[in-house]
Amino acid sequence: MSTPTLDKHSAALDAAEDGASHLITVTFRIRRFNPEISEDASWQDFQLEIDPKERVLDALHKIKWELDGTLTFRRSCAHGICGSDAMRINGRNRLACKTLIKDISPEKPITVEAIKGLTVMKDLVVDMEPFFQAYRDVMPFLITTGNEPTRERRQSAEDRERFDDTTKCILCAACTSSCPVFWNDGQYFGPAAIVNAHRFIFDSRDEGGEQRLEILNDKDGVWRCRTTFNCTDACPRGIEVTKAIQEVKRALITRRF
Numbered sequence: 467m468s469t470p471t472l473d474k475h476s477a478a479l480d481a482a483e484d485g486a487s488h489l490i491t492v493t494f495r496i497r498r499f500n501p502e503i504s505e506d507a508s509w510q511d512f513q514l515e516i517d518p519k520e521r522v523l524d525a526l527h528k529i530k531w532e533l534d535g536t537l538t539f540r541r542s543c544a545h546g547i548c549g550s551d552a553m554r555i556n557g558r559n560r561l562a563c564k565t566l567i568k569d570i571s572p573e574k575p576i577t578v579e580a581i582k583g584l585t586v587m588k589d590l591v592v593d594m595e596p597f598f599q600a601y602r603d604v605m606p607f608l609i610t611t612g613n614e615p616t617r618e619r620r621q622s623a624e625d626r627e628r629f630d631d632t633t634k635c636i637l638c639a640a641c642t643s644s645c646p647v648f649w650n651d652g653q654y655f656g657p658a659a660i661v662n663a664h665r666f667i668f669d670s671r672d673e674g675g676e677q678r679l680e681i682l683n684d685k686d687g688v689w690r691c692r693t694t695f696n697c698t699d700a701c702p703r704g705i706e707v708t709k710a711i712q713e714v715k716r717a718l719i720t721r722r723f
């Protein structure tokens with residue numbers, strides 16, 4: 467037999483499905499870290515009355531604005547575009563602004579912590595510099611030789627399709643920080659850098675493919691990938707990250723791209 471609390475949650479969740487607005491009580495268990503106070507991180511619970519149709523980002527705002535102004539996290543667009551609010555929610559990397567409370571078992575405490583593999587600076591904020599350095603290292607820009615064309619560089623729809631998926635990356639780091647190889651060795655380029663190399667390697671207008679492949683042929687490059695698919699599962703843009711990594715590996719072997 468379900469408890470009255472669970473009944474209340476179920477009714478509110480049903481109402482949420484129907485589009486009605488009902489508040490439920492949700493516990494957010496947040497991993498706090500402030501190096502100015504302690505070297506150790508610890509969990510802190512916050513209880514909120516909140517509409518389950520709201521997003522985890524809305525809950526974090528409510529906590530910051532109404533309960534504890536010291537709670538620190540990144541966000542900008544709040545609509546799944548800027549990639550700044552990737553975090554581990556109930557043990558899985560997600561964007562807080564794209565995660566509805568009703569979809570993540572709000573009858574139990576919802577855990578929120580910083581993404582793994584990057585140094586935590588405060589609460590949910592990590593140092594993204596190693597991540598962006600790997601991105602810069604694969605030269606994520608069009609490389610061409612010869613004279614500037616007098617008109618646009620044309621490309622067939624078929625050629626454009628080859629790298630369409632990897633153009634969708636918003637550099638949120640959800641993939642790289644879900645990768646066990648990256649957790650164990652932060653020197654690994656990581657899935658996001660490879661995705662962004664893929665975007666140019668397979669672009670028929672680009673002439674830097676060989677250079678990028680050589681960069682990724684490094685001991686910290688694509689061969690470190692163990693095909694665990696964590697990256698594909700984590701990507702909020704639905705990019706087939708593991709497939710892109712496999713295509714780069716194949717291009718390294720065949721030198722055809």
Ligand code: SF4
Pocket residue numbers: 549634635636637638639640641642657658661700701702703704705707
């Ligand atoms: S590939 Fe997906 S998960 Fe990885 S950084 Fe890009 S958008 Fe984020």
Ligand code: FES
Pocket residue numbers: 540541542543544545546547548549550551561562563564
């Ligand atoms: S705040 Fe921009 S992607 Fe979530």
